[in-house]
Amino acid sequence: MAADFRLRLWRSLLLLLSFSYTQAFYIPGWSIKSYKDNEAIPLLVNKVYSDNTQLQYAYYDLPFICPPTGVHHAGSSLLSGQSISLNLGEVLRGDRIMQSDIELFMGQDQECNFLCKKTVTRHDLKRAREMVEDGYVAEWIVDNLPGATSFVTVDKSRKYYAAGFKIGYKDISTSGHTRYYINNHLTIVIRYRKAPGKDGERGGKVVVGFEVYTKSIGPTKREESGCPTDINEVDTAMELYLQPNSTDFSVQYPHSSYHPPESEQDLEDGATLDIPYTYSVYWREDDKIEWAHRWDLYFVNQEEGSRIHWLAIINSLIISGLLSAIVAMILARTIRGDIKTYKDAAMEDGKLKGKRKSRPSSGARTPKTGEKVGTGLLDQVGDTENDADVSSDEEPLEDVTGWKLLHGDVFRAPAYGYLLAPLVGSGMQLVFMAVGLLFLSSLGILNPSFRGGFVSVGVGLFVFAGLFSGYFSGRVYKTFGGLNWRKNTLMTAILFPGLLFALVFILNLFVWAQASSTALPFGTLVGIIMLWLCIQLPLVYAGSWFGYVRTGAWEHPTKTTTLPRQVPTQAWYIQSPQSILLAGLIPFAVIFIELLFVFQSMWQDKSGYYYVFGFLSVVSIILILTIAEVTIVTIYIKLCSEDYNWWWHSFFVGGGSAIWVFVYCIWYYFTKLHIQGFVSSLLFFSYSFMACVVYGLLCGTIGFLTAYAFVRRIYGAIKAD
Structure with a gap:
């Protein structure tokens, strides 16, 4: 029977596994949005990030990027540069999503649109070169899909996406010097298909892909509108460089391609460089991609890892x-x-003992030569009155060894139990949060389309689980013989969350100094404190009251003696540090x-x-x-x-x-x-x-x-x- 139950359990787990593997990306029909022909679709800009650093920056905070104009565009109720509402998870992960000036209309190709001409200083160019060196990529969003760079597998059988696009690239010249270029022309390719159901019959279309292709085009050979005369044929790229403002250099090298490094004096000479930004838009119908599986391309390059998962x-x-x-x-x-x-x-x-009932029930007799006195099991530790098994006139059980000797000490309250109880309570809080997150994620409720949802729901579950934290902490504390349950409640609510918040706040100071979007805004910090003190603390109090006052301590099967036993010397592998490391x-x-x-x-x-x-x-x-x-x-x-x-x-x-x-x-x-x-x-x-x-x-x-x-x-x- 037990074997059949275990077999059914593993079959259920594997069925859940296969379901989540195919469906956890997206739930079909979840917040689907369709568009009519020529209907405006907003393009949002988010942030730039790099695998070589943990510092992220809002896209519009970059000094060498076209700033928002602040005007209203079709398809959005927001002004250009205005932030959209973000959930807590998006803020914590460094998202800063804003409305852009790029206009998209369903089905309308745009050969070239001039965005702006950005004037940058030497300081701005230096910052741009540093970010190109670190490999920063930018994230744009259309219909909740992040803009992606498209790749194909080695055998050219499949296409997959890498979210984001590089803001620039570097190249090593023939002289051995590294040169940096900005990607100032972006080709946007949006893939769409007929909307499912009745909406599709009425001409509705849905977005199933968002690709961004980058190109660096120099300032020469441009039309009056600012667009290049030929986007496909580019003679020179847009290099992030200004020659030193030196008369001697201009005279000595009037036509030289040599790039001498800038000095600190050059950075303050006030020289500027104009960077023109343009973009193109192309719409391509693609019936091979279902809307419910449009995120699959972001994971195709990871499918080979399924064997490793198994x-x-x-x-x-x-x-x-x-x-x-x-x-x-x-x-x-x-x-x-x-x-x-x-x-x-x-x-x-x-x-x-039954054979020795003829012994007097009161008084004392003189022991015979060699006879043991007071050798009961708990006489070894100096206490017999509280023993649940052996009375003062019992003889020892000669075969009792090992763990059975500890029945009078095994449930003795530990040292620093007032600290262990809050830790156990916080651990149960995290267990509830982790189980909830895994369950919701496996069902597909928490998926990539719900940006920031994993963190937001995790914080919500953690706060709500304060009930479990208080309950288990209070009950363990009562089991250890604690008397001040309110003090234990306060420690449970503050110990782990307080240490966590203190560490986050200190790190936030370092990130603030770098002007990174990874830094939490002051309002978010205040909101987290309010969640902690105004919601979680009362929940911990309620759970602790129920666990300590109403439920009480766990009952132990044996009684604890007054005096503890002496612990013998332990083998090296049983001692705490070695045992913990080996078991871990x-x-x-x-x-x-x-x-x-x-x-x-x-x-x-x-x-x-x-x-x-x-x-x-x-x-x-x-x-x-x-x-x-x-x-x-x-x-x-x-x-x-x-x-x-x-x-x-x-x-x-x-x-x-x-x-x-x-x-x-x-x-x-x-x-x-x-x-x-x-x-x-x-x-x-x-x-x-x-x-x-x-x-x-x-x-x-x-x-x-x-x-x-x-x-x-x-x-x-x-x-x-």
């Missing part, structure tokens, strides 16, 4: 299966055998392969989208099982070594793999990334540290609750008849 799942299943066998052996053989031996010894001891390796091995894709999506391809949440959900389930099994094995070994200090140990063992994840972050930084600059490196390591803390709290809480259930189970079996 390999990750198989690897995780093998590790989890081996651990399951070990845990089953511990539960089915070792522990049951120990409990049976304990009960047999207790029954035998009871028979022996196993969960890390489960998620190692999937981490590669997550990191690539976060750090190397920030314009891309992580979409295989079905695989991630399955790996997460296996990870939870692995953490539970590793914690059970580790705590059982610790108890068998007569060490009852398992509370904190179970929490750290569960979250021990976070240490290896952070080590992996360091390795990834030095081997895979090309991040430059102090602020970008600081952001990488700070964000990585925060992510590892979140992961550690989440997994540590799972390990703690699993160990607690395991310990209650085995010591409850001793007390059972």
Whole structure:
């Protein structure tokens, strides 16, 4: 029966996996919008970003880009340069979406439109060259689709998109000097098809692709309108360079192509350069792309990774299966055998006591030579009155060894329990948030079309989960014998969120200094504080009151003695640091392969989208099982070594793999990334540290609750008849 249930469970998981793999990009019919012929479609500009830095900038904040005119264009209620409403997730990810001056009309090709002539100084050119050097790309948006650069696979069988387009490029001249060019002409290709349903029958069309092709065209050979005389044949590119304002150089090299470097004195000479910007628009009908699958092209280049995802799942299943066998052996053989031996010894001891009933019930007798006095099980720790199993006149159970000796100490409240309880509460808050995000993402509700939705919903779930945080924290605190539950509530609501907010605020100061759009606006910071103090704090209070006052502490199967046992010297592999590191390796091995894709999506391809949440959900389930099994094995070994200090140990063992994840972050930084600059490196390591803390709290809480259930189970079996 159990085997059939497990088989059905895995079939359901694989069915969910296959469904999410094909449908998690987009939900058909979700906010679909169609356009009539010649209907205006707004083009929005967002930001520029680079894989070589963590600093992003709003597109219109660049000093060498055409500024918005501030006029009203057809198809939008906003003025040019006016920001659209953003959700919290979009703000947190650095989006700054604004209405542009580029006009698009469904089905109308535009050979060339002049946008502006931007006059830039030497300082602006220097900034442009630095951004071209860092490989910055720009993101535009049409009908909620990001503008993309189109590529084809090596065998030319498939086309795929890379979101964004480069603002410029660099080239090495024959003299060995690097020259920088700006992409000042953009060719926009929008692919469309007939709208589905009755709307299509009435002439409606939907956008299924948005491509941007760049070109650098010099200022010469232009018409009066500002457009190039021939867009296809370009003689010179638009170089980001001004010759030094030096009379000696002009006289010595009147027709030279040599580019001497600019000096600091040259930067202040007031020289300027005019950069003309133009664009073209072409509409192409494409019936091969369904509207519901128009995001697929952004993921085609990642489909080959599906084999690696399956390999990750198989690897995780093998590790989890081996651990399951070990845990089953511990539960089915070792522990049951120990409990049976304990009960047999207790029954035998009871028979022996029955034969000695002729002993006087009161008074004291003089012990005979060699006879032991006060050798009851709990006499070894100096207390017999609170023992649930052995009275003061009982003889010892000779066969009782290992973890069974700890029944009077195993539930002793840990040191610094007032700190462990809030951590467990925060961990349960993160567990609820993570489960909710994975569930919604696997169903396709959180998809790339819902820009910023993953972060926004995550923040909402985290705030709402304050109820669970307060409940578990209050109940664990009551179990540890805590008295001031309001103080525990305040610590639960402030400890982890407060540390997280403090770190974000400090990092924000560094980003503010760089004038980056990654910096959170002051209003957003105030809004986050209000969410924290006005919504989450009351929810934590309500949950803590219910967990501490109404529900109360968990009941333990054995009573705790007054004086603690002396813990014997432990083997090196059982001691906390070594045990935590060794145990953390196993969960890390489960998620190692999937981490590669997550990191690539976060750090190397920030314009891309992580979409295989079905695989991630399955790996997460296996990870939870692995953490539970590793914690059970580790705590059982610790108890068998007569060490009852398992509370904190179970929490750290569960979250021990976070240490290896952070080590992996360091390795990834030095081997895979090309991040430059102090602020970008600081952001990488700070964000990585925060992510590892979140992961550690989440997994540590799972390990703690699993160990607690395991310990209650085995010591409850001793007390059972």
